[in-house]
Amino acid sequence: MNRPLIAATALAALGLSATAQAAEPLKIGISAEPYPPFTYTSSEGEWTGFEVELGMAICEAMARSCEITPTGWSGIIPSLNAGRIDMIMNSMSITEARQRVIDFSDPYYFTPGAFVAADDLALGGPDDLGGKVLGVQAATTNATYARRALRDTVGDIRLYDQAEQVNRDLLAGRLDVILADEIAMTEFLERDEAAGYEIKATAPRHEAYGEGVGIGIRQDDDALQSALNDAIAEVRANGTCTALSEEYFGTDICT
Template identity: 80%
Template sequence: MSKENTMQRALIPAIALSIATLGGAAQAAEPLQIGISAEPYPPFTYTSSEGEWTGFEVELGLAICEAMEAECEIQPTGWSGIIPSLKAGRIDMIMNSMSITEARQKVIDFSDPYYFTPGAYVAADDLELSLPEGLDGLVLGVQSATTNATYARRALRDTGVDTRLYDQAEQVNRDLLSGRLDVILADEIAMNELVERDEAEGFEIKGTAPHHEAYGEGVGIGIRQGDSELKANLNAAIERVQQDGTCSSLSEEYFGTDICTG
């Protein structure tokens, strides 16, 4: 074999390695997919009049990506399949009011929390309601696969309430407003938005759920287990948007109060 051929053969692995490296860099540069529920959850996530996704968590998520100097895209995903989509790699993170709980930490990991609010009960303003004993005989609506559903199952099962589970938050809201439910339990911030709607005249927040293990440590960004680099980058970015006022400013804009944990 000639010296020239030997050199050519020696270059092949080096060229292949270079191509693989470039391919890996290109793959790493692909936009991160932020998974949100395909079912609107205003004012956290919803579609604008132009059909674009917006809301507190959409804007905060993009601000966190900017702090990481990463390109991100919003990827609506059905709530019931959002964790499987994360684990399968179809999305890179979940940013949709997902509480950090022990049960979820068995299958996915989380960033540091970025906000915390309790669950709130909403019913007609003329309904006299003491909580939780006054729930006896009433029909309670709650979205399934949420911390509020877990709380209802663990803490309200002996109250005599008839608990009904729904796939989507807006289904719960509609059935309350139409009289098919007596009371609902959902995130307090979302319920503040609900009772301000014109169609919700005559309904009010009756109280909030007490601190309970079902509600976990607050709301964090869900990521795949073992994705330590992304977790570290997210935590640093969350700290940055907390400290520079971005989170608080968005919270005040959407809720009129600061729900950020920083």
């Protein structure tokens, strides 16, 4: 038996395996429920938006191929830890509670929560929510803030699985106020059906909102975390993040 040939063949196979593994695209987890203008499907059915484009720019800076992998928001962290996706890039705020189960890259943007209601509703801030029905998407920093800071103030807090469900119930008159990401609400208020509604106030800085929005990764995935941090710094320094932010929001939200 030709042992040197077998050894060489085995090494070659290992080399091919390592190359194939390195070539596998990173799976970027986003919520399967559209969250415009951050993530949504185009008229051609392709995922796009600020975070989709920025995510691909970050992957390019890392010299890695990536693919968008829609995942239900409520199960997105379990999907990450189970290895079905490699990172979460879906407006996920870096909070102490989440850092108990996953790690994060450096933040790439920060935006406060906003209270949205009908133009004629008298609402100057959280102190005016007595007797009101407030809607908020569950498993978000806004929901955490509402639970911790508003439960003794608001008449009724209603949680929803999807952001669009909250929007629809506001427009249908089943909610008095909604609390959601300010940038997403700015986009929502541009819709024809949202005429007559406005941002009344923004939520104050609170520990529920964490340090900003970062890319979620599995704990101890140090190599990916380092590569992501370098890539985030690069897309900020070369103007890519700012250009995409101004394209989608008309302002620079990059941290």
